[in-house]
Amino acid sequence: SRFEKIHDTFFSQLIKLGPTLTPYDLRMCAYLKLSLSSKEIAALLNIKVSSVEIQRSRLRKKLNLTQDENLGTFILKVS
Structure with missing residues (x-):
């Protein structure tokens, strides 16, 4: 819940980019964002x-994403 307060639009933006993401995927993305x-x-x-x-x-x-694109950098750019 702290993460959601700090990054309030992160999950909604991420779901727009990848509508098939599961709750586990979203948690993994949160860890990458950190x-x-x-x-x-x-x-x-x-x-x-x-x-x-x-x-x-x-x-x-x-x-x-292609293999050339860094997942961590991509996640950090999502606001």
Whole structure:
């Protein structure tokens, strides 16, 4: 809820960009917005780092990003 207060339009903008995003995808994007590394995200979610990397790849597809585009930079630009 703190995140939503600080970044009040983040989730609505993200859903416009990727209408098929799930609540789990949105949570992952929030962690990326906080500039957490894959290792830090894996520790928070109690999953393997490779699982975080797979999720990042799925997010790129859902947001129609190419392999050349950095997901973290894209998420940081979303307001």
